[in-house]
Amino acid sequence: MSLFTFNYSWRWSAAVVFFLCAFLALMMGVSLSERPDVQSADMLTKAYYSLGLFVMGGLDLGTPIDGPLFARLMLWLSYFGSPMLAASTIIEAVIKTISPYKWHFQRISNHIVVSGSDELTFTYLKQLRLVQPKVPLLFICDEISPIREEELKRRYHAIVITGDITRSYFLSKLFLHKAKKVLLLGKDNFQNYEAAHKILQLQPSLKGKIVIHCNSIRFMRSMADSEVARQCINFNAYQLAASALVQQHLLSHFVETVPKDVVVIAGFGLFGQTILEELQHYAQKEIDTIAIIGIDAKRRIQVVDEQHQSANFCNRKIFEGNISHPEVWQQLRATVDLINTQPIIILCTDSVEDNFRTSLWLKNKYPNSMIIARSYLPSRFAENVGKQYNILNVSINQLVKDNFPIEWMTP
Numbered sequence: 001m002s003l004f005t006f007n008y009s010w011r012w013s014a015a016v017v018f019f020l021c022a023f024l025a026l027m028m029g030v031s032l033s034e035r036p037d038v039q040s041a042d043m044l045t046k047a048y049y050s051l052g053l054f055v056m057g058g059l060d061l062g063t064p065i066d067g068p069l070f071a072r073l074m075l076w077l078s079y080f081g082s083p084m085l086a087a088s089t090i091i092e093a094v095i096k097t098i099s100p101y102k103w104h105f106q107r108i109s110n111h112i113v114v115s116g117s118d119e120l121t122f123t124y125l126k127q128l129r130l131v132q133p134k135v136p137l138l139f140i141c142d143e144i145s146p147i148r149e150e151e152l153k154r155r156y157h158a159i160v161i162t163g164d165i166t167r168s169y170f171l172s173k174l175f176l177h178k179a180k181k182v183l184l185l186g187k188d189n190f191q192n193y194e195a196a197h198k199i200l201q202l203q204p205s206l207k208g209k210i211v212i213h214c215n216s217i218r219f220m221r222s223m224a225d226s227e228v229a230r231q232c233i234n235f236n237a238y239q240l241a242a243s244a245l246v247q248q249h250l251l252s253h254f255v256e257t258v259p260k261d262v263v264v265i266a267g268f269g270l271f272g273q274t275i276l277e278e279l280q281h282y283a284q285k286e287i288d289t290i291a292i293i294g295i296d297a298k299r300r301i302q303v304v305d306e307q308h309q310s311a312n313f314c315n316r317k318i319f320e321g322n323i324s325h326p327e328v329w330q331q332l333r334a335t336v337d338l339i340n341t342q343p344i345i346i347l348c349t350d351s352v353e354d355n356f357r358t359s360l361w362l363k364n365k366y367p368n369s370m371i372i373a374r375s376y377l378p379s380r381f382a383e384n385v386g387k388q389y390n391i392l393n394v395s396i397n398q399l400v401k402d403n404f405p406i407e408w409m410t411p
Helices: 003-027 036-040 043-052 056-061 069-098 100-105 119-131 146-155 168-172 189-202 217-222 237-256 270-282 297-308 326-335 352-365 380-389 396-402
Strands: 111-115 137-141 158-162 179-184 210-213 233-235 261-266 287-294 315-320 344-347 370-375 392-395
Touching: 003 043, 003 069, 036 043, 111 119, 119 137, 119 396, 146 158, 168 189, 179 189, 189 210, 217 270, 217 297, 233 237, 237 270, 237 370, 237 392, 237 396, 261 270, 270 287, 270 297, 287 297, 287 326, 297 315, 315 326, 344 352, 352 370, 352 380, 370 380, 380 392, 392 396
Parallel strands: 111 137, 111 179, 137 158, 179 210, 210 233, 261 287, 261 344, 287 315, 344 370, 370 392
Antiparallel strands: none
């Protein structure tokens, strides 16, 4: 529960207690020195007088007289407690207005700081709250819609602050010396590394506790030997998803099939490139041929080879073209045997529609193949159709969510 939710909760509870104390005391026969007729008044009148105690005018009712001693003590409690509660609420509102950061954070500790406002950030927050439902959470973003902010406060119990995560003054107000973890999940790669650098300068004790997401694998690799990268945890969402896909779904298929396998990567963007790297890392001895289909595939494979220093660990065939074009599959069939084998065909372009439609066509044409269709967000519709046709539908979002390291979510 967030600090604000807690404050509102106890105030409402206290208000109810003070009101009931006054109301029950009047119902039990306590009279008032300035309102002697209240003893014979109806319930609504007594309720009105009880509510009046929350403003200073309530003191004009006079002091409790007559009635049981316990009831008079209850009324005295409400006499003192009700106006004090009302005054504290006003004072707190003034302090928040004058010095919001100090008031918000003065009691926060052992918290996790998260920056970024895209889908990856909310994927992390969902998993965090499953693992750590009560850990204090400080959410930072440049700008956010009122609906998103309300969701963060109510659903994830987060303290939401808008500001520039790269500003040293702003960072100094986040109580980083009490933070246990910082996750920089924004979509601006340079900004994430810049923020990490300044956080380490302000709070060196966070070394090894800062997680940086980098959308560009090439940029992440170019930063790998920098001092900031060595002191932080660096990751790419597509790489995390590709690793999970290979280890959780493909390795078992490789073990079950004889002889070595044929793998087709249809779509050679970031996800397709990371799948190739993960296959090289985990399954070199299991694969006979890898066929790559993609627009500008030849240039992209050269970049991957140079950046990752990848080796030709198997036969590698490259076909340039759109996976929706029949000609590219004709070229593939002329070179790679998809009929007398049990190939794995991974459709991982950025077009969910193309992946889904092509997967159905391929399953009908090559029923012995293992077909995998990639989407970004989970789809129950795609899952149901996939089960009907024995096609594996994988969501990048879901793979990432299920495979966040547990240490990223524990203080």
